[in-house]
Structures are given as structure tokens and as C-alpha cells.
Amino acid sequence: MLRFLTAGESHGPCLTAIVEGLPAGLVVRSEDIDLDLRRRQGGYGRGARQQMERDAVQVLGGLWGGRTIGAPVSLLIANRDYENWREREVPPWTKPRPGHADLPGTQKYGLDDLRLVAERASARGTAAFVAVGALAKLLLATVDIAVGSYVEAIGGIMAELGDLSLDDRVARALESDVSCPDPGASERMRRAIDRARDGGDSLGGVIVVVATGLPAGLGTYAHWDRRLDGRLAQAVMGIQAIKGVEIGPAFENAELPGSQVQDPLYPGEDGPVRRTNRAGGVEGGMTNGEPLLVRAAMKPIPTMLSPIPTVDLATGGATQTEYQRSDVCAVPAASVVAEAMVAWVLADALMERYGGDDAATIQQRVRDDRT
Ligand code: EPS
Numbered sequence: 480m481l482r483f484l485t486a487g488e489s490h491g492p493c494l495t496a497i498v499e500g501l502p503a504g505l506v507v508r509s510e511d512i513d514l515d516l517r518r519r520q521g522g523y524g525r526g527a528r529q530q531m532e533r534d535a536v537q538v539l540g541g542l543w544g545g546r547t548i549g550a551p552v553s554l555l556i557a558n559r560d561y562e563n564w565r566e567r568e569v570p571p572w573t574k575p576r577p578g579h580a581d582l583p584g585t586q587k588y589g590l591d592d593l594r595l596v597a598e599r600a601s602a603r604g605t606a607a608f609v610a611v612g613a614l615a616k617l618l619l620a621t622v623d624i625a626v627g628s629y630v631e632a633i634g635g636i637m638a639e640l641g642d643l644s645l646d647d648r649v650a651r652a653l654e655s656d657v658s659c660p661d662p663g664a665s666e667r668m669r670r671a672i673d674r675a676r677d678g679g680d681s682l683g684g685v686i687v688v689v690a691t692g693l694p695a696g697l698g699t700y701a702h703w704d705r706r707l708d709g710r711l712a713q714a715v716m717g718i719q720a721i722k723g724v725e726i727g728p729a730f731e732n733a734e735l736p737g738s739q740v741q742d743p744l745y746p747g748e749d750g751p752v753r754r755t756n757r758a759g760g761v762e763g764g765m766t767n768g769e770p771l772l773v774r775a776a777m778k779p780i781p782t783m784l785s786p787i788p789t790v791d792l793a794t795g796g797a798t799q800t801e802y803q804r805s806d807v808c809a810v811p812a813a814s815v816v817a818e819a820m821v822a823w824v825l826a827d828a829l830m831e832r833y834g835g836d837d838a839a840t841i842q843q844r845v846r847d848d849r850t
Pocket of ligand 1 (some may be wrong): 527
């Protein structure tokens with residue numbers, strides 16, 4: 480239904496994306512995309528590169544008069560840092576960072592300069608994901624589906640959120656520079672990031688993406704590759720450094736008996752209602768009308784100031800990693816990226832169920848289904 484492809488390296492001239500399958504008539508303002516690009520660039524714990532970049536999208540095709548016309552949408556985000564690198568002579572990198580794409584990337588492609596692997600493996604590419612996801616969010620917004628996110632943990636420091644509503648979690652995260660709705664935990668997370676920076680280390684964490692306003696029946700149980708939970712997991716694990724994904728409190732559920740896990744149904748005015756959401760909004764690979772909860776674990780970034788043992792591929796001998804400029808913690812940024820990827824999968828599933836060639840038809844079909 481929907482598909483996109485990105486190209487571009489971290490220190491090349493730009494990132495580009497082509498998005499196919501958006502309906503005609505969708506209002507797109509580049510400011511809406513830039514807002515998410517700015518959110519992704521921010522966050523406590525990022526490195527010097529973010530001071531250089533001012534990510535902003537150029538829409539090069541697929542829009543006319545501020546609306547989609549059913550044609551592929553082409554997006555470009557310039558890399559300002561390109562100018563600093565284009566003439567620079569850089570000796571080949573030969574010391575792979577454990578945990579990074581460096582070593583398996585060179586084994587796969589036979590590139591003798593690890594930098595050539597790192598250029599495309601870089602999380603810089605996630606700026607393109609966010610721009611594409613912003614288009615998906617605009618489509619979802621036309622049928623009142625909202626996608627937001629928050630950071631639940633950084634470096635083992637957990638937010639205490641009690642019964643704070645999902646809307647409040649997402650809204651408060653927007654006010655925190657670590658995207659965490661709990662102000663006390665935010666402060667502790669900042670201090671942990673400071674300690675990691677001082678110690679030449681890096682930190683990972685846990686993020687949660689929340690989608691509300693979803694109709695039931697997006698995705699299907701009928702085919703393994705069209706189950707919504709599987710598609711969400713793939714999309715979120717396609718983000719650099721994301722190593723685990725769960726829908727709802729899946730790992731916690733695995734420790735409990737079924738009677739404490741299933742969300743009981745009760746009669747309501749418009750059909751059965753649930754009072755709990757331990758399924759995280761997905762049953763049988765389909766949305767069930769409850770808020771969707773996607774939780775993801777990000778490992779600590781493999782680029783660290785303090786060296787760790789590695790092998791110099793030029794000599795085969797033992798050596799230590801060399802520092803490359805990087806972020807100490809990119810968990811808040813990853814929450815924006817995960818939001819974009821979840822929005823993408825939901826927009827795709829929406830098109831599958833209600834698809835039409837123009838935005839007004841989709842809106843009408845969703846409205847008819849809801850009434
Ligand atoms: C990254 C290394 C750093 C990060 C970069 C991801 O870039 P540089 O090597 O230019 O200092 O800042 O992330 C971004 C540029 C970005 O926009 O998120 C890496 O090696 O993955």
C-alpha cells in the first residue's frame with residue numbers, strides 16, 4: 480500500500496526519501512514536518528553535530544498548492560556538516576567499534592575503510608524516517624488518530640508515572656529535555672547523562688509510543704506478515720540501536736497467569752468495553768480499539784569516549800577503539816523516530832482497510848465505520 484525508500488549518508492550532501500501511496504488531497508505544510516525534525520534533533524545528551532545541523536525538509540515532488548496529488552512525494556534534508564567534510568582527507572578507519580555495524584558491515588561489503596560502513600549505518604538517517612513519519616501522522620490526523628511518545632527510562636533510571644493518563648504522559652514529555660513525563664526522574668536522567676559524559680560512556684533506555692483514536696481491525700490475524708504487532712516490531716527494530724520491542728506490558732504478562740492478563744469485556748452502550756489494556760491495543764494481530772502501546776529498548780550507543788578492546792583490521796593485532804564524535808545518549812531522539820515508524824505502519828494499515836485515492840474518501844469511510 481504505502482512504501483518509502485531513503486538514501487543518503489551521514490556526511491554526504493543530503494538525505495532523501497521517496498514516499499509512495501499517499502492519497503491525493505492531503506494538506507502538507509513543511510512546518511509540520513520540521514517540527515518533528517527539530518524534536519528529533521533536541522534532547523539532553525546529544526553531541527556537537529546537532530549544533531551544526533538545522534534540519535528542515537524540502538519537498539521536491541508530489542505536492543501542488545500545499546496538497547498531495549496522488550504522486551510520489553520526494554523529500555530532501557540537507558546535511559550542513561557536508562561542507563566540513565567534502566575536502567577533508569581522512570585516513571581509513573580500521574578499528575571497529577564493538578556493537579556497531581563497523582565489523583559485520585566490512586565483512587559483508589568488503590569495504591576496507593570502516594567509515595564507509597558508518598556513513599550509511601549512522602543514525603543520521605533517522606532524520607529521513609522522521610520526515611516520512613510526519614507525513615504519515617498528517618494522514619492519521621485526518622481521521623483523528625494521534626501518535627505520541629515518551630521516555631520511560633534512561634540508564635536504569637525509571638520514570639514513576641502511576642496513573643498519569645496517556646495524554647498527559649505524551650504532553651509532559653514534550654516539556655522535558657529528556658522527553659520524560661516525570662520531572663524528578665528527568666532530573667536524575669540528566670545527571671546520569673552528565674556522569675556518562677564525564678566518564679566517557681554512553682547510555683541507553685526505554686521509550687514508549689502511544690497511538691490513540693484507532694479504529695478496531697487494522698492489521699489481520701489471517702497472514703503472519705500482515706499482523707500489525709509483527710509489522711510494528713519490524714518497523715521499530717529497523718531504527719538504529721533498538722534491540723527490543725513489546726506491545727503492552729508483554730514481558731510482565733509472560734510472568735502472570737492468564738486470569739490476570741486478559742482484559743475482560745463488559746457490556747457498554749456501543750458494544751463490549753474493556754476496563755484494562757494489558758494487550759496494549761492489539762489482539763490477534765489487529766487493533767482492538769484501545770490505545771496502542773509500543774515499548775522499545777535502545778542499547779547504549781557503541782561510540783564511547785573511553786576506549787574498549789578491539790582488533791586493528793590493518794594489522795590483525797589487539798588495540799583499543801578510537802573515539803568518533805557522537806552522542807552520549809540519544810534515547811529522547813529515538814522516541815521521536817519510533818513515533819514516526821509507528822505512525823508509518825498505522826498509516827499503511829489504515830490505507831489497507833479504508834484505502835482510497837483521495838483523503839476525503841478515506842475520511843468518509845472511517846467515519847462510516849465509526850458510526
Ligand atoms: C552518529 C554520530 C554522530 C551523531 C549522528 C549519529 O554524528 P557525527 O559523526 O557527525 O558526529 O550526531 O546523529 C546525527 C547526525 C543525527 O542527526 O542524528 C552515528 O555514528 O550514528
